[in-house]
Amino acid sequence: ILNVEQSPQSLHVQEGDSTNFTCSFPSSNFYALHWYRWETAKSPEALFVMTLNGDEKKKGRISATLNTKEGYSYLYIKGSQPEDSATYLCAFANMYSGGGADGLTFGKGTHLIIQP
């Protein structure tokens, strides 16, 4: 079973501050790294799917970077707002899982709470 680690497990941030958290994954046989946002009582929502080493993706105030050689990805949130409160999940697909067609391996998530 592949190991995907996320840190920190939970994070309290003041509104307006910027923050970031980490996803670590196996550096061998990499295919893709996914980020999802999961708000309470809602479905997990795809933020980014990253496939190339050095990839940087941005969606509004949220951005992500990818380092496949060392096996980590960072998610950044600039100027946090209360609506950013959610659990952020990363998920790894390797080459032998059909690139995700055979399922993703998820980390346990970072629970982000934005305090007004």
Added chain:
Amino acid sequence: DVKVTQSSRYLVKRTGEKVFLECVQDMDHENMFWYRQDPGLGLRLIYFSYDVKMKEKGDIPEGYSVSREKKERFSLILESASTNQTSMYLCASSLRQGVGGYTFGSGTRLTVV
């Protein structure tokens, strides 16, 4: 708005009952998945399917089976529910190779008493 719909948001079943969790997607996705989410353990893959009538075991298939008779519908079956199957169950779908990411349903919180 594209969707993955899970038939029930909350379910309470008795130990030993046969339980069906239904999932329907309207995106013509090839791949469908069942995950369960438990505190401190994250999402764990139960079963997946990449085509009609095809099914593959995930990481924790014991005590479960699945059915995919039509492309849009993927059912999870608990043959004889047990208390350790109390969990949040999430269905998801994707295009091949997970392109564009997974689309998830809103989950079914199952309690087995």
